[in-house]
Amino acid sequence: MIWGKDWRDSVWEQLGTERDIIVIGGGITGAGILREAARAGLRVLLVEARDFAWGTSSRSSKLVHGGLRYLAQGKLRLTLESVREREHLLEDGPGLIDPLGFLLATHKGDRPGRWTYKAGLSLYDLMALQWTHRRYRPEDFRMLAPRITPDRLEGGFRYGDAQTDDARLVLRLIREAVADGGLAINYVAAIGLIREDGAVRGVRLRDAVTGREAEARARVVINATGAWADHLRAQVGGEARIRPLRGSHLIIPAWRLPLAQAVSFLHPIDHRPVFLFPWEGATLVGTTDLDHDAPLDEEPRISPEEVAYLMAAIQHQFPACNITLDDVIATFAGVRPVIGTGKDDPSKESREHVVWQEDGLLTVTGGKLTTFRLIALDALRAVRDRLPELADLSADHPVLAAIDVDLPGAENLPPATRRRLLGRYGADAPALAAAAEPGELEPIPGTRTLWAELRWAARAEGVVHLDDLLLRRVRLGLLLPEGGVGQMARIRAICQPELGWDDARWESEEAAYRALWRAAYSLPERALIPDWQTLLLDARAARLARPYSFRRPLFLLAGLTALALLSRWRRRVGRDSAVV
Ligand SMILES: Cc1cc2nc3c(=O)[nH]c(=O)nc-3n(C[C@H](O)[C@H](O)[C@H](O)COP(=O)(O)OP(=O)(O)OC[C@H]3O[C@@H](n4cnc5c(N)ncnc54)[C@H](O)[C@@H]3O)c2cc1C
The missing domain is CATH 3.30.9.10 (D-Amino Acid Oxidase, subunit A, domain 2)
Structure with missing residues (x-):
């Protein structure tokens, strides 16, 4: 599936059509709702003010865990x-x-x-x-x-x-949802809510790339803006909670x-x-x-x-x-x-998610990357009264679409690399492999990322700025010294023609990327970093001086319950196998 050069214009032209749901926010929460709503056959639109996964969902610890x-x-x-x-x-x-x-x-x-x-x-x-x-x-x-x-x-x-890879997980969900009929656009912010008869019925949107504005309407508007959730809630009188x-x-x-x-x-x-x-x-x-x-x-x-x-x-x-x-x-x-x-x-503070209804605006926030599907299903259940045709919402189906495809020209890739491409790119993996030029199915030195991933992302994955490409479509900005500056000549040779940028555009994007990397992805000024050896010595002295205290009674109680359950289960298995 290609999001080519004109894809944002084509999505923009469809904003006037009334939808069942508009999802505001393109992190894991919004992407999960888009995915499940599209799966349920609803007409759903997702808008993201910056890039997909620009917020917390590209900056997590990347654990899928309890x-x-x-x-x-x-x-x-x-x-x-x-x-x-x-x-x-x-x-x-x-x-x-x-x-x-x-x-x-x-x-x-x-x-x-x-x-x-x-x-x-x-x-x-x-x-x-x-x-x-x-x-x-x-x-x-x-x-x-x-x-x-x-x-x-x-x-x-x-x-x-x-x-x-948190950002790729978000993108895979969005691409699967779009393949199922959903609509998604990045760099489009919800700048206001449209209210009719006291209830939220739509959003006013602004495109950060062109400055154009539009209105979009839906039966349900969902605020999935994570740490930003209070901003939209303030428009319906919601008290700040984040x-x-x-x-x-x-x-x-x-x-x-x-x-x-x-x-x-x-x-x-x-x-x-x-x-x-x-x-x-x-x-x-x-x-x-x-x-x-x-x-x-x-x-x-x-x-x-x-x-x-x-x-x-x-x-x-x-x-x-x-x-x-x-x-x-x-x-x-x-x-x-x-x-x-x-x-x-x-x-x-609790890490559980919450779902709030305020004047027809449904806000869903909190929670974890790991539980995105359950969060999405909770959000959709909460608006069922407004979408009575919503099919049975069970969690029985696979979370991600099954991928059973060949990778053309990539037969000699190591199994781990094939697995990586299929997992990260899903149904797009064959097109990615087919687009690779000679030598591009090789990893970029010092990483597991293939050069071909860069070409594909630049060609087909909705890149608007260079940091979208280097920090979220691939993670070179986190994995290479100085954000990948040492490899920039080859990155440019592959990506500039795919992005259709002239030299001036590439140079201004590269300068902006380098400045962003220095400001937010490098170490702070070294003179300001406290001496951690002293911190450790102080901590050791404090430990020696501390009296014993039992600090985890709940953990122990839970564990004892587990052991009791386990031994019952083992006895039962033993009995059953004795019968067999
Ligand atoms: C340091 C850290 C480590 C973590 N580690 C883990 C972990 O290992 N495992 C785990 O399961 N969870 C982890 N989490 C939790 C998890 O990352 C978050 O709960 C999750 O990413 C939140 O996703 P979200 O979609 O709600 O928010 P976000 O990802 O922040 O998405 C909200 C999006 O809304 C957009 N937006 C804001 N306002 C507007 C507007 N007006 N119009 C349009 N778009 C708008 C923002 O640009 C943003 O992209 C971690 C969190 C942190 C901070």
């Missing part, structure tokens, strides 16, 4: 739904959603301790109806994570979770900090779980959880204090690697759309 942390907080339903969705996504989207082993290091004196983890992981596995976790002694654990510090290491656990919380990451080259699977541990400073994991051939380190006070329309960026916090985490667990700021290839920060309840500790 979240042990949420289990520890007693969020059993959220964890249960998330692990079940993880299993569906793993089944339906290989190459886009892939298994990721997690190593959980435990140390002498850690609270919670080994038995609490054992209990929690048993429940986590039971929720997914599987048994993946296992405990390792310190010497075996160090075989799995060879560079981890032996200091106080008591061993640890391994369990199964999953990871994805507490934007920033989370940031560092990216380190895999050769400096090689990991075969994720390693998670409690941060020595505040005892929050943090992790390092392999992603797209690099090592990703995350994350933080802080109130985000900067204006939402500016690209979020990591603060000097967050850099020190994440460097302290690396130094604490991997001191032998001697990671310095010179090793950081890139950084990125995202803003969680969390519903604020005034908790002192941001990490204690």
Whole structure:
């Protein structure tokens, strides 16, 4: 499916037709609703003010997971739904959603301790109806994570979770929905709501590329603008409810900090779980959880204090690697759309989604990337009274369309690369392979991205600006030093003709991209970054002075329940097999 040079004009011309649903916001929430609405046969339009996945949905930790942390907080339903969705996504989207082993290091004196983890992981596995976790002694654990510090290491656990490319997941959903008759356009903002008889009946739209404006009407208008949700809600008198919380990451080259699977541990400073994991051939380190006070329309960026916090985490667990700021290839920060309840500790705010109806405007926000389909179905169920023809909304169908296609000319590609293309590009993968020029089915040095992916994205995936291409269609801006400047000559040779840009346009796009990368994806000024060695020494002194306290009663209770259920289940299986 090609979104060629005129695709935005052609979508714009169709805005006048009344729809069943207009979805505002092209992150995972909006994309999931578009997908499910199109699947249900509704006439649905999605508008995104910037690029698809420009908001939080390209800046997440990229985990498709239940979240042990949420289990520890007693969020059993959220964890249960998330692990079940993880299993569906793993089944339906290989190459886009892939298994990721997690190593959980435990140390002498850690609270919670080994038995609490054992209990929690048993429940986590039971929720997914599987048994993946296992405990390792310190010497075996160090075989799995060879560079981890032996200091106080008591061993640890391994369990199964999953990871994805968040921006590509959004795009795959949108492209599947469009193939099913949905309509989507980027760089078109909802600038106002149209109200008739007191109820919202449509939106006023502005195209950020041309400046043109239009009105679009629908029986239902859904506000899926994530951290921005309060802006539209204010127009129907909604009181502000979102507490934007920033989370940031560092990216380190895999050769400096090689990991075969994720390693998670409690941060020595505040005892929050943090992790390092392999992603797209690099090592990703995350994350933080802080109130985000900067204006939402500016690209979020990591603060000097967050850099020190994440460097302290690396130094604490991997001191032998001697990671310095010179090793950081890139950084990125995202803003969680969390519903604020005034908790002192941001990490204690719920990550569950909410659905609000206000004067006919349906707002759906909060939640996680992992549970996008359940969020979408909840949103559609909430508007059923206005769309009585809406078919039965069950979650029984595959989340992503089955892909059973050949890749022409790509027969000799390694199986992992074929899987990657099929997962990330879905039904478009054969066209991508067919479009490749000689040598373009090779990876770009230092990454797993093929040159052919760049050509295809520039030709057919709705790129409006260079950062759409390099930060979201492919992730070179996160994976190559200086955002990929060293490869820019070849990127330009492939992409400029496909995009139809003249030299002046390319040069201004490249200058804007470099400025954006420096402002939001690089390290802050080094002189401002606190010394993390001192932070670690202070944390160690505080740990030695701290009296023992049991901090996770819910986690333990949940775990004991799991163990009880497990032993009942084992007894039952034993009885059944004895009968057979
Ligand atoms: C640091 C961090 C790590 C995370 N890690 C994970 C993880 O590992 N796994 C997981 O499951 N979840 C994770 N999450 C949560 C998950 O990323 C978010 O819940 C999810 O991406 C939110 O998606 P969304 O579509 O609601 O919002 P967004 O992705 O922000 O999309 C909203 C979109 O609306 C657009 N918009 C705003 N106003 C308008 C308007 N007026 N008109 C048109 N468009 C508009 C914005 O440009 C934006 O693109 C993480 C979040 C953060 C911040």
